[in-house]
Amino acid sequence: MIVGNGGIAMELIHEIKSCQVVWAIKDTHIGNAFFDQEPSSFLYNHYYKNGEDNNNNEDEDDKKIDNEIDNNLKIYDSNNLDIYDKSKVSRNSSIGPQWYNKYKFIGNVDASKINQKNENITIEYGTTIKSIDSDDGCEWNIMVELENGKSYGCDFVVSATGVLTNAMEIDFTPQMPDATIQNGYTVNGETMQTTIPNIFSAGDVCNIQWNHQTNNNNNNQYHQNWFQMKLWSQARIMGRYVAQCIAKKSVEKEIDDIDIISTSFEFEFRTDYSSSQYVRIYLYKGRLRGAILIGETDLEETFENLILNQIDLSRYGQELLNPNIDIEDYFD
Ligand SMILES: NC(=O)C1=CN([C@@H]2O[C@H](COP(=O)(O)OP(=O)(O)OC[C@H]3O[C@@H](n4cnc5c(N)ncnc54)[C@H](O)[C@@H]3O)[C@@H](O)[C@H]2O)C=CC1
Structure with missing residues (x-):
């Protein structure tokens, strides 16, 4: 059982294999912190619905970063009830980027044989956990009751419902303009x-x-x-x-020359169901301002450069998203 619909829940759902997962989210679509309904449906239908293994492209750089960080991940069991006592919770740094590379999230269940719909992931929308029961007499390690009235037995609950920043105790007073x-x-x-x-x-x-x-x-x-x-x-x-x-x-200098972060909309999109790609771009006055890319589109670098250099793309129109045109080569 995974609860939450943010970064950690999304990453876990992507990583877990051969395991039947119930995903309880408060919202009407997955990944609502990052995108709207349409790419969300695409992602679900093409990558998660049938348990497709989409994890063959691990980035070597990501692995390298992962090896450099300490293991801050804490796994609590149900006997360690101290975690619910805020005074006993130690404050930690976050678990770091690519934290999931340290673990193999592979279950030993052939979920497709269990779930009649042949779906490894069951999503419960618009709900959250009402109660958790881990009594010895339970058929499952944990019985979870959701607010929508449904109950699920499971082995493990991941609560990925956000974090609080540790600045609340400082009393800052607003003073500055802008x-x-x-x-x-x-x-x-x-x-x-x-x-x-x-x-x-x-x-x-x-x-x-x-x-x-x-x-x-x-x-x-x-x-x-x-x-x-x-x-x-x-x-x-x-x-x-x-x-x-x-x-x-x-050094008491003006900040004019600091290397500041460089980065009425039109938008266009293309979906390519055969190769499970979704591309949506946002243009402003013919210039690229942003993009949502799902799948191995190989477009990220090209689009990043087009965002940074702000070339006027008006003359290309729809052709920009024509899968038969290699725009990577074109703008190289
Ligand atoms: N690649 C990256 O840079 C990553 C960054 N992060 C960051 O780490 C932090 C922690 O990640 P998350 O725990 O995923 O937090 P999050 O803030 O991304 O998401 C929390 C989710 O929990 C839901 N939620 C809140 N209360 C709930 C409740 N009672 N019942 C059900 N759902 C509830 C929210 O609607 C939201 O969908 C976040 O700031 C996140 O952005 C997380 C993963 C990857």
Whole structure:
């Protein structure tokens, strides 16, 4: 049983093989933190519904990162009830990128023979856990009752229902103009300084809306492609940026030359059911602003470059998504 519909739940669902999984989500579609209903349905139908093994493309770099980080993952069993006592919970760093590479999430069940619909994943939408019973007399290790009235027996429950940042006890007072208010304190999006002198902020703890900032700084043009999602990739970018802000402040220079993050819409999409690819691009005034890519499209680098260099693509129109045209070669 997996509860939650965020980054960890999505990654786990992708990694688990040969195991029947019940996935309880509060929302109406999977992955709602990252995309809307349409790519969500595509992802489910083409990658998860029939238990297709889509995990043959592990990135060597990802593995390398994984080997460098400590194992922060904590697995609790039902006897360790201290985890529910907040005063006894030790505060930890997150488990790190590609944490799942350390584990083999392979069950020993031929789920297709158990589930009559031949689906390894049963999704319960619009619900959450009501109660968990792990009495000795149970047929299963754990019996889970959902808010929608259904009950499932299972061996293991993964609760991936989000994390809280550890900044709540600091009382910041909003003071600065053009600032982002988060959790009652304020961060200046240009300098990343909080309203406490010499305290800077980055990562999940602050919610910087760079693309909405109304400042007069010339660098504002670089902010337009920022769309914050609480992912490792973005935490790294913010960490790098805040480090530069701190360095600049320490030598008391203007921050104009800091290497700021470069990144009415039209959008177009293509689905290619035969090869399980989904591509959606967002164009603004003929320039590429963003894309959703599902499957092995091999388009990520090309599209990233088109977002960064802002070439006017109006003349290509629909052809940009024509699967018979190798746009990677074209824009090389
Ligand atoms: N590749 C990456 O950079 C990754 C980053 N992360 C980050 O690590 C952090 C922790 O990940 P997650 O735990 O997945 O958090 P999350 O914030 O991504 O998702 C939490 C999910 O739990 C749901 N939820 C909340 N309360 C619930 C309840 N009572 N019952 C059922 N569902 C409930 C929410 O609707 C949401 O879908 C997040 O900030 C996440 O973005 C996670 C995985 C990968």
